[in-house]
Amino acid sequence: MLRVHSYESMGTHDGPGLRLVVFVQGCRFNCLYCANPDTISTTGGKNTSIEEIVAMAKSQKAFFGKKGGVTISGGEPTLQAAELIKLFKALKAEGINTCLDTNGNNMNEEVRELLEYTDIVLLDVKHMNPEQHKYITGRSNDNTFKFADYLKEKNIKTWLRYVLVPGLSDQEEALIALGEHFKDFNNIERLEILPYHTLGKHKYEVLNKPYKLENVPSNTEEQLERAQNMLKPYFKYVQVN
Ligand code: SF4
DSSP states (O other): OEEEEEEEEEEOSSSSSSEEEEEESOOSOOOTTOSOGGGSSSSOSEEEOHHHHHHHHHHHHHHHTTTOEEEEESSOGGGGHHHHHHHHHHHHHTTOEEEEEEOSOOOSHHHHHHHHTOSEEEEEOOOSSHHHHHHHHSSOSHHHHHHHHHHHHTTOOEEEEEEEOTTTTOOHHHHHHHHHHHTTOTTEEEEEEEEOOOTTHHHHHHHTOOOTTTTOOOOOHHHHHHHHHHHGGGSSOEEEO
């Protein structure tokens, strides 16, 4: 059984092509800008059988085309790696592309096995500076870097993702550090800059949780373009998602 928060059909923002995106429950980070704060608790969501999700994916297979498939996002999927191994094995048996969206904080035997059945990893890097990372997420970025090293070692196709928050993660030195750190990772196919948005803000009110980025504005086009231009020299492809 997988603890599922929600689904998105025909998703176009989480991996290649058209995708069924499954948002799972539970995360050990507590990002200030988390757009799905209701996925953080491990107790929410609904227990769902692997068979049910595979059937859902099969029913949408015609729309996936050559590139699309299933993305598991969250929350943090690796917390449920044991169940996801079963799901990804079943999806691969159906010829369906698998994509794992992760913060890279958890690595263990099960996660290593899960990665054997993962076509693309979307690795979310929150900040390069350890203190800033801790401020944003509540946790260290050490594990994320080790996770990235493992993906490089195993040559697992990876898309790096970076949320650009004005004043919080868009410092020039942070972007340059991101580029310098990952420039020789040949497994990284692209860097996606994710614009900061406040779409999840209303959920904080519902959860009675303070929204700490109250006064942070969305990115301007110029800020996004500046970051993109700054990062282009380091990666094969840089996209604002
Ligand atoms: S890692 Fe993702 S799901 Fe977890 S708190 Fe951060 S933004 Fe939310």
